[in-house]
Amino acid sequence: MRELLRKNIAELTPYSCARNDFTGEAEVYLDANENWQDFVGKVDANRYPDPLSVQVRKAIEEKLGLPFANTLLGNGSDELIDNLLRCFCNPGKDSILIMPPTYGAYRVFADINDVKVETVPLTPDFAIDVPALEAFLSHEKANRSGEGRLKLLFICSPNNPSGNAFSLEEIERVCSLFDGITVVDEAYYDFSSKPSAVTLLGRFPNLVVLRTLSKCWALASARVGIAVASEEIIAVFRSMKYPYNIGSPSQRLALKALKEADAVQQGLAQIKEERTRLGTELAKLACVHRVFPSDANFFLVRVTDANALYHSLADRGIIVRNRSKEMHCQSCLRITVGSKTENDKLLAALAAYKEC
Numbered sequence: 001m002r003e004l005l006r007k008n009i010a011e012l013t014p015y016s017c018a019r020n021d022f023t024g025e026a027e028v029y030l031d032a033n034e035n036w037q038d039f040v041g042k043v044d045a046n047r048y049p050d051p052l053s054v055q056v057r058k059a060i061e062e063k064l065g066l067p068f069a070n071t072l073l074g075n076g077s078d079e080l081i082d083n084l085l086r087c088f089c090n091p092g093k094d095s096i097l098i099m100p101p102t103y104g105a106y107r108v109f110a111d112i113n114d115v116k117v118e119t120v121p122l123t124p125d126f127a128i129d130v131p132a133l134e135a136f137l138s139h140e141k142a143n144r145s146g147e148g149r150l151k152l153l154f155i156c157s158p159n160n161p162s163g164n165a166f167s168l169e170e171i172e173r174v175c176s177l178f179d180g181i182t183v184v185d186e187a188y189y190d191f192s193s194k195p196s197a198v199t200l201l202g203r204f205p206n207l208v209v210l211r212t213l214s215k216c217w218a219l220a221s222a223r224v225g226i227a228v229a230s231e232e233i234i235a236v237f238r239s240m241k242y243p244y245n246i247g248s249p250s251q252r253l254a255l256k257a258l259k260e261a262d263a264v265q266q267g268l269a270q271i272k273e274e275r276t277r278l279g280t281e282l283a284k285l286a287c288v289h290r291v292f293p294s295d296a297n298f299f300l301v302r303v304t305d306a307n308a309l310y311h312s313l314a315d316r317g318i319i320v321r322n323r324s325k326e327m328h329c330q331s332c333l334r335i336t337v338g339s340k341t342e343n344d345k346l347l348a349a350l351a352a353y354k355e356c
Contacts, residue, residue: 001206001232004151004180009087014239019051049248052238056224056251059258066198066211066228072237075245077187077210077225080237082109084152084208087236088181089115093148097136099128101326102156103185118150124328126162126292128155128170137177151180157197158188161323161334163294165192168199175204181233183208190216190268191275192295198228205230215297216268217257222250271297275337281347282335287355289331298336304355306331316349 002010018032029047038046053073061068074080089096091114098106099122110117118140120133140150155174158165165188175182184197186209197209211226213219224246227237257264275294282301283291287309290302300323303309310322310333321334337343 001181001230001236004088004206005236006086006088006090009236009240012239015243017048017051017243019048019244023054044248047248048244049246049251051243051245053246053251053254056246056254056258059255060226063258063261064211064226066226069231070201070228070234072227072229072234072241073246074225074227074241076214076223077185077212078105078109079223079241079245080210080225080227081105081183081185082113083227083237083241084181084183085109085113085115087240088151089113090148091115094151095148096152096154097150098154099133101126101159101161101323101329102154103160103187106154116148121327122159122162126159126164126328128166128174130170130173133174134177141179149180150178152183153178153180154183154185155197156185156187157194158186158192158294158296160188160296161298161321161326161329161332162292162300163188163296163298164292165189165194165295168195168197171197172200172203175200175207179206181206181208183210185210187212188215188296191271191297194295201228201230205232208233213254213257216271217254217264218267219250219253219257222253224250224254271337274340274343275299278335278337278343278347281343282350285350287350287353298334300329300332300334302330302332304331306333309333309350309353309355312353313346313349316352318346318349320346 022031032048034048035046056073057068057071060066060071095116095118096110097118097120099120107117120129120136123129155171171184186196189196189211201207209228213224279291279299282288287304288301292300306322306324310320313320323329323332323334
């Protein structure tokens with residue numbers, strides 16, 4: 001792992017904030033140049049948050065089974081993706097590999113960091129093309145120069161926008177083939193029945209798994225992403241992240257949600273039930289050509305005319321995502337599984353559409 005790091009990151013002396021120097025409880029805090037006045041009520045908004053989100057990570061270990069020593073929180077998974085690029089990829093030299101169609105932020109953050117993006121597309125049915133991937137990785141390794149190399153490989157599972165999760169055996173195969181950092185983005189893991197790549201961490205020290213509280217835990221506005229990795233990689237993340245990247249309000253919301261684990265599991269069961277119903281009803285419509293199987297809280301749906309249908313729904317106050325420009329997603333809409341009421345409104349609007 002040390003060989004994969006950018007030299008300046010490996011040699012970095014981390015910034016030490018006030019809350020790193022003192023982590024206990026005190027009566028008077030005069031160490032962080034905070035304003036002693038609290039103008040918005042007794043919520044400690046005038047105080048800096050815990051930079052390591054210790055209480056939240058302890059709750060995550062208890063409720064999600066992710067070991068405390070192997071986690072670090074980010075301002076959403078997006079911050080963690082950006083940190084991975086800044087940790088490992090030398091701008092203008094190194095590259096990452098993605099398997100489109102996939103989450104668009106991987107490419108965006110690579111572009112921002114001046115990192116080249118290589119691609120090995122999924123098959124038209126959104127499976128990992130293992131022979132093509134193996135051939136690409138073998139060729140890349142054989143033709144490396146001192147100017148840069150492939151550092152990161154991203155797997156989104158369940159995949160966005162297709163909704164399908166990859167088997168643990170497939171992910172294990174990719175980890176075995178690649179000698180860089182394999183990143184498995186499990187933002188939609190809770191909606192799937194497939195096992196987590198976290199179970200592979202003991203065998204593959206260069207594996208990083210990303211989770212989030214945005215989806216199943218309904219905290220999209222709080223921006224709480226989770227990186228799960230070896231203690232060595234977590235230590236590097238900790239050394240270069242923003243000092244106070246998760247605000248106290250977000251930490252409090254995360255703790256509150258994690259205390260409601262039973263309610264969250266009940267809500268998850270409702271979403272899965274609605275997913276089954278919605279998928280069945282969508283498949284009955286004449287304007288729907290295919291509803292792709294989903295392990296997530298959304299469907300990719302191929303329709304007769306995605307652009308026309310998107311605008312027809314928007315005119316009725318229903319917003320879905322047009323994914324037609326993505327690879328293998330011609331004339332496809334991505335539709336989130338909403339509440340029963342929301343799904344009924346969607347189905348009624350589709351039934352009223354002239355081609356359905």
